[in-house]
Amino acid sequence: xxxxKCDLLVHSAAQLCVIxxxxxxxxxxxxxGDLGLIEDGAVAIAAGRVVAVGPSREVRPHFDxxxxxxxxxKVVCPGFVDPHTHLVWMGDRAAEFEQRIAGATxxxxxAAGGGIMSTVRATRDASVDELVAAMRPxxxxxLAHGTTTVEVKTGYGLETAAELRQLExxxxxxxxxxxxxxxxxxxxxxxPTEYRDCPAAYVDGVIHEMLPAVADKSRALGLPRLPxxxxxxxxxxxxxxxxxxxxxxxxxxxxxLKIHVDEFATxxxxxxxxxxxxxxxxxxxxxxxxxxAALGASQTMAVSLPCTPFGLGYTAYTPARALLEAGAxxxxxxxxxxxxxxxxxxxxxxxxxxxxxxxxxxQALVAATLNAAFAxxxxxxxxxxxxxxxxxLLLLDVPDYRHLGYRFGVNPVALVVKDGKVVV
Amino acid sequence: xxxxKCDLLVHSAAQLCVIxxxxxxxxxxxxxGDLGLIEDGAVAIAAGRVVAVGPSREVRPHFDxxxxxxxxxKVVCPGFVDPHTHLVWMGDRAAEFEQRIAGATxxxxxAAGGGIMSTVRATRDASVDELVAAMRPxxxxxLAHGTTTVEVKTGYGLETAAELRQLExxxxxxxxxxxxxxxxxxxxxxxPTEYRDCPAAYVDGVIHEMLPAVADKSRALGLPRLPxxxxxxxxxxxxxxxxxxxxxxxxxxxxxLKIHVDEFATxxxxxxxxxxxxxxxxxxxxxxxxxxAALGASQTMAVSLPCTPFGLGYTAYTPARALLEAGAxxxxxxxxxxxxxxxxxxxxxxxxxxxxxxxxxxQALVAATLNAAFAxxxxxxxxxxxxxxxxxLLLLDVPDYRHLGYRFGVNPVALVVKDGKVVV
Numbered sequence: 001x002x003x004x005k006c007d008l009l010v011h012s013a014a015q016l017c018v019i020x021x022x023x024x025x026x027x028x029x030x031x032x033g034d035l036g037l038i039e040d041g042a043v044a045i046a047a048g049r050v051v052a053v054g055p056s057r058e059v060r061p062h063f064d065x066x067x068x069x070x071x072x073x074k075v076v077c078p079g080f081v082d083p084h085t086h087l088v089w090m091g092d093r094a095a096e097f098e099q100r101i102a103g104a105t106x107x108x109x110x111a112a113g114g115g116i117m118s119t120v121r122a123t124r125d126a127s128v129d130e131l132v133a134a135m136r137p138x139x140x141x142x143l144a145h146g147t148t149t150v151e152v153k154t155g156y157g158l159e160t161a162a163e164l165r166q167l168e169x170x171x172x173x174x175x176x177x178x179x180x181x182x183x184x185x186x187x188x189x190x191x192p193t194e195y196r197d198c199p200a201a202y203v204d205g206v207i208h209e210m211l212p213a214v215a216d217k218s219r220a221l222g223l224p225r226l227p228x229x230x231x232x233x234x235x236x237x238x239x240x241x242x243x244x245x246x247x248x249x250x251x252x253x254x255x256x257l258k259i260h261v262d263e264f265a266t267x268x269x270x271x272x273x274x275x276x277x278x279x280x281x282x283x284x285x286x287x288x289x290x291x292x293a294a295l296g297a298s299q300t301m302a303v304s305l306p307c308t309p310f311g312l313g314y315t316a317y318t319p320a321r322a323l324l325e326a327g328a329x330x331x332x333x334x335x336x337x338x339x340x341x342x343x344x345x346x347x348x349x350x351x352x353x354x355x356x357x358x359x360x361x362x363q364a365l366v367a368a369t370l371n372a373a374f375a376x377x378x379x380x381x382x383x384x385x386x387x388x389x390x391x392x393l394l395l396l397d398v399p400d401y402r403h404l405g406y407r408f409g410v411n412p413v414a415l416v417v418k419d420g421k422v423v424v
Numbered sequence: 425x426x427x428x429k430c431d432l433l434v435h436s437a438a439q440l441c442v443i444x445x446x447x448x449x450x451x452x453x454x455x456x457g458d459l460g461l462i463e464d465g466a467v468a469i470a471a472g473r474v475v476a477v478g479p480s481r482e483v484r485p486h487f488d489x490x491x492x493x494x495x496x497x498k499v500v501c502p503g504f505v506d507p508h509t510h511l512v513w514m515g516d517r518a519a520e521f522e523q524r525i526a527g528a529t530x531x532x533x534x535a536a537g538g539g540i541m542s543t544v545r546a547t548r549d550a551s552v553d554e555l556v557a558a559m560r561p562x563x564x565x566x567l568a569h570g571t572t573t574v575e576v577k578t579g580y581g582l583e584t585a586a587e588l589r590q591l592e593x594x595x596x597x598x599x600x601x602x603x604x605x606x607x608x609x610x611x612x613x614x615x616p617t618e619y620r621d622c623p624a625a626y627v628d629g630v631i632h633e634m635l636p637a638v639a640d641k642s643r644a645l646g647l648p649r650l651p652x653x654x655x656x657x658x659x660x661x662x663x664x665x666x667x668x669x670x671x672x673x674x675x676x677x678x679x680x681l682k683i684h685v686d687e688f689a690t691x692x693x694x695x696x697x698x699x700x701x702x703x704x705x706x707x708x709x710x711x712x713x714x715x716x717a718a719l720g721a722s723q724t725m726a727v728s729l730p731c732t733p734f735g736l737g738y739t740a741y742t743p744a745r746a747l748l749e750a751g752a753x754x755x756x757x758x759x760x761x762x763x764x765x766x767x768x769x770x771x772x773x774x775x776x777x778x779x780x781x782x783x784x785x786x787q788a789l790v791a792a793t794l795n796a797a798f799a800x801x802x803x804x805x806x807x808x809x810x811x812x813x814x815x816x817l818l819l820l821d822v823p824d825y826r827h828l829g830y831r832f833g834v835n836p837v838a839l840v841v842k843d844g845k846v847v848v
Contacts, residue, residue: 094785094826101782101829141834311832313779315739334833348833355737358525361518402518405525408735409758409772410565411835 006046007420008391009065011056013076014399016041018053019370019384026301026374029327033362035401036386041076045391048419053385069422074414075401077365079148079392080346081372081383084258084282084303084333086186087135087152088166091122093338106312106340107236107264116156116190119338123156123166131169138336139179141344144424146413148392149180149383151333151376153230155189158202160210163187164217171221178423182376184228184258185214188238188246203242207249215253228279228376229255233269240267247276256377262287263308274298280331280375284318285309292319296326301375303331304367306352311341320357331371332364347404347412354405361405391420430470431844432815433489435480437500438823440465442477443794443808450725450798453751457786459825460810465500469815472843477809493846498838499825501789503572503816504770505796505807508682508706508727508757510610511559511576512590515546517762530736530764531660531688540580540614543762547580547590555593562760562768563603568848569769570837572816573604573807575757575800577654579613582626584634587611588641595645602847606800608652608682609638612662612670627666631673639677652703652800653679657693664691671700680801686711687732698722704755704799708742709733716743720750725799727755728791730776735765744781755795756788771828771836778829785829815844 018036021027027034042059044052052059096114100106109115126134135152142150154166167183174181187210188203195202211229218226229250233243237260247257257278261269262285270291273281281295282303295302304318323330332349335341343349350364359367373383382390395415396404404412416424442460445451451458466483468476476483520538524530533539550558559576566574578590591607598605611634612627619626635653642650653674657667661684671681681702685693686709694715697705705719706727719726728742747754756773759765767773774788783791797807806814819839820828828836840848 092824092827092830094824094830097778097830098784098826101778101784145834307833310779313782342831343833345833354521354525355734358737360522360525400516400518402522403516406516406518406521407766409731409767409769409833410569 003062003064006044006051006063006065008045008067008069008417009042009060009063010069010071010076010393011042011060013041013071014073015039015075015401016043016053016385017075017077017365017401018386019078019366020386021370021379021384026329026371026379027366028329029296029324032324032330032366033360035362035365043076043385043393045420048391050385050387050389050391052387069395069415071395073399075396075398077394077396077401078369078383078385079394079416079418080146080368081376082142082147082150082334082346083280083331083372083375084305084335085150085152086155086335086337087138087150088131088154088169089119089123089156089338090126090130090134091119091338093118096339100312110236113193115339117193119156120158120190120192124159124162126165128165128169128172131166132173135169135173136177138344139173139177143179143416144413145345145347145411146394146416147179147346148416148418149182149373149378151182151184153184153186155186158187158190158192160213163210164213167214167217167227168221171223178418182378184230186230186232188231190232190237199242203245206246211250211253211255226255228258230258230260232260233267233272234260234263235265235267240269240272243269244272247278251276258282270295273300279377282333283308284323285316287319292322292326295323296328301331301371302328303333303375304353304357305333305335305341306356307341307343307349308335310352317356320353320359329371329374330367331375332367333372345411348408350404351408361402364405365401391417393417427486427488430468430475430487430489432469432491432493432841433466433484433487434493434495434500434817435466435484437465437495438497439463439499439825440467440477440809441499441501441789441825442810443502443790444810445794445803445808450753450795450803451790452753453720453748456748456754456790457784459786459789467500467809467817469844472815474809474811474813474815476811493819493839495819497823499820499822501818501820501825502793502807502809503818503840503842504570504792505800506566506571506574506758506770507704507755507796507799508729508759509574509576510579510759510761511562511574512555512578512593513543513547513580513762514550514554514558515543515762517542520763524736534660537617539763541617543580544582544614544616548583548586550589552589552592552596555590556597559593559597560601563597563601565768567603567840568837569771569835570818570840571603571770572840572842573606573797573802575606575608577608577610579610582611582614582616584637587634588637591638591641591651592645595647602842606802608654610654610656612655614656614661623666627669630670635674635677635679650679652682654682654684656684657691657696658684658687659689659691664693664696667693668696671696671702675700682706694719697724703801706757707732708747709740711743716746716750719747720752725755725795726752727757727799728777728781729757729759729765730780731765731767731773732759734776741780744777744783753795753798754791755799756791757796769835772832774828775832785826788829789825815841817841
């Protein structure tokens with residue numbers, strides 16, 4: 001039997017986590033956590049994609065690799081996918097963090113003109129170049145912590161031109177940075193101060209001005225598909241009826257949908273996500289049993305953002321076990337943002353999820369890779385090391401994948417490969 | 425006015441945190457959190473010690489430095505001091521971590537022969553060289569995360585020879601590693617399995633055999649003073665009377681004292697610590713109001729270990745604000761250990777303390793430097809950048825010290841100086 005050329009062969013991994021899709025989709029319910037674990041594992045990558053994976057003794061003889069990496073004593077897994085971030089912002093809110101320690105709640109700070117609006121004021125007038133420059137070190141840290149694909153939302157403009165600049169900055173950074181950026185339009189992140197007395201007019205503006213402008217801009221930028229459209233469905237942001245209007249209009253224009261639901265109040269957003277066929281429903285802290293059941297019976301990905309309650313010093317987290325018992329597919333994300341959760345590390349999210357969502361390290365790892373990829377519509381391309389998937393992988397400086405949950409506070413990522421190339 | 429030679433001059437820091445001692449001691453009660461903040465700050469180090477600190481324009485003209493570091497846009501603070509760790513262990517307990525997620529409690533796992541005893545079995549027969557080799561990467565990570573002085577406890581031997589090897593390993597690593605290691609004897613960490621039916625005999629052994637042997641070994645190793653003697657005062661470990669016997673015997677031999685108290689059960693250990701004049705009382709989660717008052721009126725440092733409840737996925741933390749209101753001096757530590765909290769990062773401890781102890785970033789920073797140094801008897805030598813203190817400092821890649829609490833999951837340390845030398 002002859003050998004085949006490949007660009008990269010990673011071999012001798014103590015554990016190699018393939019993370020196979022199930023029936024071509026994400027891992028769901030009790031089946032979440034199938035790592036497809038291979039001891040002394042190897043993976044071969046050619047033209048940026050996985051061409052073979054298996055035990056080293058079976059894979060190595062078949063390949064003549066341009067570069068080999070010995071992963072002895074280390075764990076190999078797919079690059080992390082972070083499916084919910086707000087990475088395009090200027091300024092910071094360290095002072096507000098101190099206020100919260102003194103007792104102010106997130107919604108109180110927001111009602112007083114702080115919160116999202118203070119970031120909007122800092123971000124609104126920034127140029128595309130300034131936005132790219134502000135995002136870049138955050139994205140570098142994400143990559144150093146193993147994230148190879150990240151969703152990024154607009155939503156600190158809240159007026160058409162500023163929202164479009166944020167979209168343009170996301171697309172521009174995607175084209176020059178190793179990490180893949182997936183854009184989401186979040187014009188409905190907050191009702192800006194100038195519309196405080198007439199939120200309906202802002203909703204009209206999102207629907208009639210922003211959505212068509214984002215669709216036009218996306219085509220002008222040459223995007224292969226429209227960005228996601230997302231809404232912050234929450235007391236003090238957009239109510240259920242407003243959220244429905246925006247998302248229905250977006251769907252009619254061909255936008256795939258996401259929705260922030262049940263972070264603080266329970267408005268019924270999870271069922272709306274299911275009804276509209278949203279790709280994901282995100283946050284899911286105060287979600288009631290009937291909405292958990294609806295998610296479990298749907299194709300909508302349940303995305304948990306445990307850094308947000310952690311960042312706020314709260315103790316209520318996503319009822320992840322109930323979601324899994326209902327049959328839902330669960331993904332994890334950082335929610336990286338300047339208000340509640342400035343954290344770039346997905347391995348920290350895994351450590352947090354094991355402790356406060358009470359899911360196993362295997363479940364958390366799948367939720368941070370394959371399922372996270374399905375949460376942004378890329379589950380057939382990234383998030384797994386099955387043949388045909390992108391050659392995005394990590395070498396973790398730990399002897400067992402469970403160290404991802406067991407340990408915390410320190411970055412376990414020793415090496416990052418993106419599309420078959422070593423980038424960290 | 426002439427210039428003076430110095431080895432290192434760090435200048436132009438956006439913020440320089442001096443962290444001055446108060447009346448020669450730690451910062452206490454409502455006064456905790458005095459950073460002595462200098463904008464555009466500089467610090468000069470000669471012969472390993474701080475010789476001047478102040479605004480750059482005042483300090484720079486007076487020094488002719490062998491090396492200068494421009495800290496523009498960064499924060500400079502003293503190296504972190506980690507005053508409570510269990511860094512000498514072999515093996516790991518990732519499997520036990522999974523059991524806990526499934527619902528087993530820490531004390532249930534310990535009663536079933538897991539917990540501390542599983543690490544004791546893995547560690548007991550290790551040679552000094554093996555112990556040093558196991559500790560070293562952990563200590564390297566600590567240094568990379570800004571810790572320049574660390575306390576390390578024995579306590580995974582629980583028999584004289586093994587305890588002495590752990591002490592020897594701590595001293596050996598101190599002599600070859602940039603981080604300063606401060607040893608603590610914790611023979612009373614658990615009652616080993618072979619004494620399960622006669623714990624009193626184990627206590628007798630600690631008192632009559634181990635303590636004198638540790639004193640002899642310390643002299644033979646040339647230590648400048650005896651190590652601390654510590655006891656785990658807790659249900660399932662050592663009760664109050666046993667703790668008192670051991671600590672009184674240790675004190676009679678000249679050992680300075682520490683004690684683990686109120687981690688799960690409330691046995692009165694905090695008042696015992698005060699009564700015996702212990703240097704610190706550590707954990708302090710279930711501490712009742714009268715014991716908080718006793719600590720507040722004492723010279724005993726209150727050491728909080730927030731990674732332990734976090735590591736266990738619990739939500740009860742040290743009542744830090746009540747301790748401060750009572751006038752106590754508060755310090756923070758990682759408690760780095762293989763069972764409940766494998767984390768090497770003090771900046772993560774600060775982020776956790778701001779959220780769940782509800783203390784400000786300034787209070788947490790003092791608790792992680794100056795007060796932590798006082799918790800291990802070194803408060804007059806390290807933990808501050810006041811003149812005369814050791815030249816141990818950090819450059820943090822953040823524009824404001826409050827980012828230490830505000831952000832999490834990522835290491836903010838850009839550069840580490842130990843005794844005036846750049847080591848990271």
